Amino acid sequence: xxxxxxxxxxxxxxxxxxxxxxxxxxxxxxxxxxxxxxxxxxxxxxxxxxxxxxxxxxxxxxxxxxxxxxxxxxxxxxxxxxxxxxxxxxxxxxxxxxxxxxxxxxxxxxxxxxxxxxxxxxxxxxxxxxxxxxxxxxxxxxxxxxxxxxxxxxxxxxxxxxxxxxxxxxxxxxxxxxxxxxxxxxxxxxxxxxxxxxxxxxx
Numbered sequence: 001x002x003x004x005x006x007x008x009x010x011x012x013x014x015x016x017x018x019x020x021x022x023x024x025x026x027x028x029x030x031x032x033x034x035x036x037x038x039x040x041x042x043x044x045x046x047x048x049x050x051x052x053x054x055x056x057x058x059x060x061x062x063x064x065x066x067x068x069x070x071x072x073x074x075x076x077x078x079x080x081x082x083x084x085x086x087x088x089x090x091x092x093x094x095x096x097x098x099x100x101x102x103x104x105x106x107x108x109x110x111x112x113x114x115x116x117x118x119x120x121x122x123x124x125x126x127x128x129x130x131x132x133x134x135x136x137x138x139x140x141x142x143x144x145x146x147x148x149x150x151x152x153x154x155x156x157x158x159x160x161x162x163x164x165x166x167x168x169x170x171x172x173x174x175x176x177x178x179x180x181x182x183x184x185x186x187x188x189x190x191x192x193x194x195x196x197x198x199x200x201x202x203x
Contacts, residue, residue, distance in 0.1 A: 045178030046071070049149045051105075052137035054118035059136070061149075066176050067099040068200055070193070071153065073107040073141050075114035075168040076124050080186055084169045087190035089131040094194070098201055102133035105150075107141050110168050114138065141165040157183035175200050 043049065046061045046069070053059045070091065075081060092102050106121050108114040116124060122135050139147040142164045153172050154163040157180050167186040173196055175181050182196055 043148075043152050046149065046152070046174055046180075047178040049152070051147070051149060054122050054135040054137060056137065061103075061178075064101055064103075064174070065178065067101050068095070068176055068197060069101045069103055069174040070190075071103045071149075071172045071174060072105070073139075073150070073165060073168060073170055074104045074121070075107065075110065076116050076121060077113040078111070078168045080167075080169045084190060085125060085129045085131055088133065089129055091190050091193065091197070092131075092133070095197060095201075100197065103136065104133040105136045105141070105147070106138040107165075107168065108138065109140055109142060109165075113168060141170075153180055153183075156180035159183060159185070173197065173200065175203075 047065055048061075050058050050060045070088065072084070072088070074084070088102050088104075092100055094100075104125075106114045106116070106118065114121070118135065118137055121138075125131050125133070125135070139150070141147065141150040150165065154165065157172060159166060159170070169186040171184040171188065171190065171193065173181045173184070173193060181200060182193075184193060
């Protein structure tokens with residue numbers, strides 16, 4: 001059964017929004033026919049990637065070597081925004097001494113729920129949640145313009161009903177050697193990741 005989170009709608013009774021969201025979900029489940037094949041590379045870990053940060057500067061993900069990381073596509077106007085940012089902040093604080101990092105990538109592909117520019121996203125998260133994750137440039141996570149990092153993440157850990165990212169706040173847990181350990185659905189609470197993080201830190 002496919003469940004659509006109607007809480008993500010900006011206007012509860014906006015039929016056009018419902019149609020748009022349903023269309024997006026079904027395309028991302030099935031893999032839209034206009035999408036190009038996933039760009040595969042010789043990448044073995046996230047350390048093989050360089051991305052743009054929120055200021056447009058190149059950042060090698062080598063910076064995370066030796067640290068556990070949660071990589072997540074984020075949006076400011078989703079019904080999942082408050083709970084995810086709140087609990088991701090709690091995760092980072094709980095595992096601060098273990099070096100846990102949160103790498104957040106704004107994405108506007110799902111219901112147009114991240115219209116903000118990077119600076120606006122950064123200020124929104126800091127002002128509303130008092131949270132400062134590692135914020136990167138806005139990207140696509142599916143389709144022909146998908147960021148290579150997310151193509152890699154999807155290849156390493158596919159999802160239910162296909163590998164495409166289904167919605168905002170899909171989360172990937174990365175171990176201290178840069179490998180993708182687990183993928184979590186958008187509706188999975190970040191606090192439910194704690195057991196997996198604990199197990200990862202024991203190894």
